[in-house]
Amino acid sequence: MIDTLTDSTATSPARAGWREWAALPVLVLAVVLLAIDATVLSLAVPALSRDLAPTATELLWIGDVYSFALAGLLVTMGTLADRIGRKRMLLMGAVAFGAASVFAAFAPTAGMLILARALLGVAAATLMPSTLSLIRQMFRDPTQRRTAIAIWSAGASAGAALGPIVGGALLERFSWGSVFLINVPVMIVMVVAGAFLLRESRDPRPGRLDVLSAALSIVAVVGVVFAIKELATHGVSWLAAAVVVVGVIAGVVFVRRQRTLAVPLIDLELFRNRAFSGSVLADLIGVLGFSGMIFFLSQYFQLVRGYGPLEAGLRELPAALASVVVVVIVSRVVGRLGMGRAIATGLLVGAAGLVLLAVAEGADSYLWLAGALALVGLGVGLAVTLTTDAVVSAVPPRKAGAASAVSETAYELGVALGIALLGSLQVVVYRLVLDVPSSVSPQTAAAVRESLASATAAIGGSDAPQAVEVLQHAQHAFTIGMQTTAVIAAVIMSVAAIVAWRVIPSTRVDASARRR
Template sequence: MSDVVAPRELTPRRRWAALAVLSIAVLVLAIDNTVLYLAVPSLTADLSPTANEVLWIGDVYSLALAGLLVVMGSLADRVGRKRLLLVGAAAFGAASLFAALSTSPAMLIAARLLLGVAGATLMPSTLSLIRTVFTDPAERARAIAAWAAAASGGAAVGPLVGGALLEHFSWGSVFLINVPIMVLLVVAGAWLLPESRDPAPGPFDLVSALLSMAAIVPVVWAVKHTVAAGVDVAGVAALAAGAGAGVLFVRRQRRLPVPLIDVSLFARPAFAGSVFAGFMAVFALIGTLFFFSQYLQLVRGFSPLQAGLGELPTTLSAIAVVAVVGRFSRRLGLGRAIAVSLALVTGGLVAVAVTEGLTGYIWLALALVPLGLGVGLAQTLTTDAVVSSVPPRKAGAASAISETALELGVAMGVAVLGSVVSLVYRAGLALPDGLDPAARAAVIDSLAAGTHALDPASPVLDGARAAFTTAMQTTSLIAAAVTLAAAVVAWRTIPATAGGDAGTGAGERAATDRAR
């Protein structure tokens, strides 16, 4: 049964133009994950958020995305993927305007939350529409590679875009730029994209939708709260509540004839391994980049634009994945290709940890190349594997599984690794007894706040910069250990058979292997 409401074969030019529209959508969403990072010093000076509020400003966007992607993917199957994408684009533009006009940390956090909700209506539709538009497996594999390059490249492009804007405008410009792009997306999408939906989606299960959100949000909150306040009853209760909601969600999905998520897919090692690998790759990249932009500005003294350019090696290497992913997966096979991709991420993170302590930038730039290349490869291969393994009529809900894992990786990366940076930074501070109480509080809160409270030549600030560098190095090594473990899991769980037609995507071959 077709999942396209008005099935017709699009011309090649129309297909690739539609892909451009869908890639722009995911590019903007990915950029919004990281574009704010460079603005932290300037918005700190303007809005005076606490360190915990800064984490929430950065994290609530991805948290909302992760919590709602499964729900919105299922909704897109019912109301139409094109329709939901266009509604989401309009809402995203309005929320961006609200964020740009924020006058307090609470207002900005609320705006970022609305951006995440709007973004959740966009992402499932992008990947599922690719599945609808590109029916040929080889062509679809190339389209997914381009989509993944937009997602991973967008995360890396964000600091560059933010740096260019912040060089001439206020921090609100990093949100305001979304408005004309969303207008263009709505107009072009209405003309170029076909409508598609599941013709027999079954009833929408509100209880499952609520349980899916209840399983994600408390866990991330518990991590952030525990770092800020230590282990207490509230944090443990939130963690237990999230775990309990997760158990109830899984049990309910197993009983329902039409589940929100087909959890039986996770019984297949290849599927579960692919989702886990994609999660870990993004966890490491975004968790590192969140404070890396601040490191370049506050420790190395880069301007916002220079910091954005400083992260360009990550961007270029992530984009280069499109040219090499096909040959890479054919040579190694799916499982080994994903494992090697994660090993590249591991090597890049170790190199970043080493070079963060060096004075020259060139070595740091070289360390960023394997990091971007590895994340781009892992994201492309795991996304292709997940999407190619499901029936077309469930494309929206199934692609939401992959995207939820990626967005949850963003949220958890910022929450966990960002919190580790704060903990190690504070533990490494050695503040003199005679320091002004207000300055002491600012330095302890964050390096960004301390930079505005102290004289640039202050020895105390030099010590704070050294503590922040140590914190970045420690966090990079922790992320490297996590991705190395994920590489081992991918090697052992995802089929490593190579071969197949030259144009066939890695995920398509993996789906064939699983069907045998």
């Protein structure tokens, strides 16, 4: 039976019942899997490179095309879900994700794998806004909704941390295709359970979908994400500059068009809402600092401390486990501090964790690093949960898909910016600190200056005293770069905390006063 929800509070209970709570794991399962899929591929690169022999350009596209498709289509898919039904979009996306996973696992060439990864990104864009918008519909009570979003957010954090662990365990026993095939049984469970437990919901007054606006949004977002990745990988180039110009022009035209449409793809008036606009910005910056840290930490554990992929993944778990604690404390924190101050507090806790991470690197005991990771996970988890709640709560339930898409787009941009900006900064510091003796061959010296990964590949297996010394210098330079980057990320998160404190309202709002 289709239960088409409207803005009327009379058509839905004030508090969620057993069916809603039973359906929540289905939605969390989706974000866990998508987060795992975003991080697990990096471990499979050596194995698939041996089998498919991709060129350097093809290898970059295998890694990047997923995020391009995902980020570019989120707004369109979120708005489309409001029109045709969020449950329907979720189940369609799950089926498509499972099929694309099989395609990827058995891709015979690098080109086919790139196509499969693009299809995975399209399916992920179909899934993600639907998960969050369905939570907005299922949990109308503010306290219950915050708890549900905290569980959803913890699932995303846990998935990102579990990616290296799952990937390491699979790749020790199976081929690289196993990192994709693991998606299939999970998607089957999602489709079966979702069909029974989820209620359908849609916008009862959707209006016409403006195809030109959808195309402009895709060009604008993909242009920005592509340019960020191009700058991070190759530095300043004409290609990056051209793509930025195209993306900015598309974005400007998109904004102007939304102001003239009777039913815009995104209601720009939402950004006049301080809770909405401030939360989107805080979400982006919080994720920026967190994603940059995880990116460097994985390399640090493996290339500096010498852990294998599986052990490195286990060492990162404190951040994911701490984010689970948010489920227990989120309602108490926001009830005591108010939304804006609670988000600011979360960002400050995350910033403190990043500073401790920079200091704890030299400690003999891993416990200091574990404590730093726990602080980051707790702080960012709290901030992301509350910013997400603020964004989806700022719109009536019938527009939940579009608002969810804005929140997810901010998240994806935060991930891209975190890896690109903090990655570029880390590389700059690494090369400034690095001291390569003149006696090292030009080819080896070039590899060492490129990155710690290439230095390890070039001389990591050598027992020669000079090779060992050069590698130690490279590890030291990487560590200095990571520490510097962590401190700067902490400063950025602290600035975001000030913005959240001043911009996002902190008055307690009664549930009955919320916009329905």
